[in-house]
Amino acid sequence: MTVEFAGHRGGEAPLTWGQQAFWRLIRWLDDGDPYFNMPWTLPVPGRHDLDAVLAALRGLVERHETLRTTCAQTPAGPVQRVTRRGRLTVGVVEAGQARPLAVAAEVAAELAATGFDYAAEPPLRCVVVTGDGRPRALAFALSHLAVDAWTLDILAADWKALLAGREPPAPSWQPLDQAAFEREGAGAARGARALRHWRAELGTVPLTLFDFPGVTPEEPRFVRIGMESAAAAAAAEALAERWSVSTASVLTTASAVLLSALTGHRRVAMQLIVANRHDPRTGAMAGTAVQDGLFVLDLSGGTFADAARAGHGRALTAYRNAHYDPFAMMALREKVGRERGGTVDLSAYFNDTRSIGHWPNLPRVEPPGDPAAIAALTGRTRTFFVGAWREVDATVFFSTTPATHTCGLHLLVDTARLPRSTAHTLLLGMETLLVSGVAGDVPLDAVAELCGITPVTRPGGSGPGSPGTAGGDAEAVPAEAVPVEAAQVEAAQVEAAQVEAVPVEDEAAERAARDVTVGDVTAGGGVR
Secondary structure: OEEEEEOOOOEEEEOOHHHHHHHHHHOOOOOOOOOOEEEEEEEOOOOOOHHHHHHHHHHHHHHOHHHHEEEEEEOOEEEEEEOOEEEEEEEEEEOOOOOHHHHHHHHHHHHHOOOOOOOOOOOEEEEEEEEOOEEEEEEEEEEOOOOOHHHHHHHHHHHHHHHOOOOOOOOOOOHHHHHHHHOOHHHHHHHHHHHHHHHHHHOOOOOOOOOOOOOOOOOOOEEEEEEEEHHHHHHHHHHHHHHOOOHHHHHHHHHHHHHHHHHOOOEEEEEEEEOOOOOHHHHOOOOOOOEEEEEEEEOOOOEHHHHHHHHHHHHHHHHHOOOOOHHHHHHHHHHHHHHHOOOOOOOEEEEOOOOOOOOOOOOOOOOOOOHHHHHHHHHHOEEEEEEEEOOOOOOEEEEEOOOOOOEEEEEEEEOOOOOHHHHHHHHHHHHHHHHHHHHOOOEHHHHHHHHOOOOOOOHHHOOOOOOOOOOOOOOOOOOOOOOHHHOOOOOOOOOOOOOOOOOOEEOOOOOHHHHOEOOEOOOOEOOO
């Protein structure tokens, strides 16, 4: 069946910076590659008939221009084209004896297994799943070029209202408006400030953290290991309260500290996935706004507590400077690389995909914050294999999961640089560092021994050197193609507060940001 729609307007414009970030990644892939497709489901509560469900679906498409947008390469550059009127083909599947939402999840995965024709096809596919003769759930495949995790929250809220017969306020800011904002006035100035910040930081970071001999890789080469640790979550909450920082900053800093202990570099650079929803207009915009922020932390001395307090401020700086022209950024990194005599490798990432900045369903710790009670939770910890990929543009990629009863943490590693066993060591080392931090201050120089990390060795036993020198700034072995996290929706994103642009870390930096203040930045991220 078809759903005919007629939106308020149509039009053509250059891509927004958020769209450009994904357009660049998509064009690295073969035509038809589904890597950046997002499967998604929505329930149909109550006893609505098919006509009511299709009417609510029509309302979503008419309200949000991103759902009516195609993207194409032109001689003048990539453009977005918003169709005002059109038709959406919708399928219907009967769940039978199976749970409708479970069937919807399976159908959504099938829909997302085929790549979109970005220039000709709407960025969504939809199937209605019925049970006992009435609609019970919707299955979607969505293009990450059109939506991010923050947008899914917007769509879900509108879906609930439309299905109940309520008309939410009309969107006042759409990607066409955002594209115009970014090209002049305050928007362009903001992008220029971000590029100046990156220019200064890129001149000081190690050319690579991974300046040591490689190892024989697995096949597929890029492996992701997971950990579920209620102890790490309870410890992170206790430390965040003690140090007046966010749990996102605790986890981000811990990741940097572990990488420093492993590689020997005292200055660590990581990219954070930033939601870029600090502006109220983009906070209500359906579209994709996620970009990378640059997190640089000096770990030359002191304790984990010192590092976390400094890391909180450095994370806020990264969030403030994560809204920029991606193509201009590519040119900037190439220029800095030429000046410094080697490619600037920023292949270490942290992505907080949580929708809130704490874990509300953790096991009870009595008394609250007690070091022994938190340590006792380590008996529940488990690590496990998540998946493997042939090509990913990352050497190390930490990411949280949206679990609320435990700290779900994934770590992807390039096994040509670090063996799978190192991923397990770093994940369990994260738990050890956090739990130990609750019991007492941890000197940074003690982290490697405490966490069972064997620092890498270099030819001749040399150390990593200092930024700007040859020892430790050698160009890393390139990992071709797509950042795995850049398309994996692990949950809704959270975003940081209203500090002249504080996006929360990660597309999870996208939703947590609603609660973020300078003193408490909830995770970030942008499900990329």
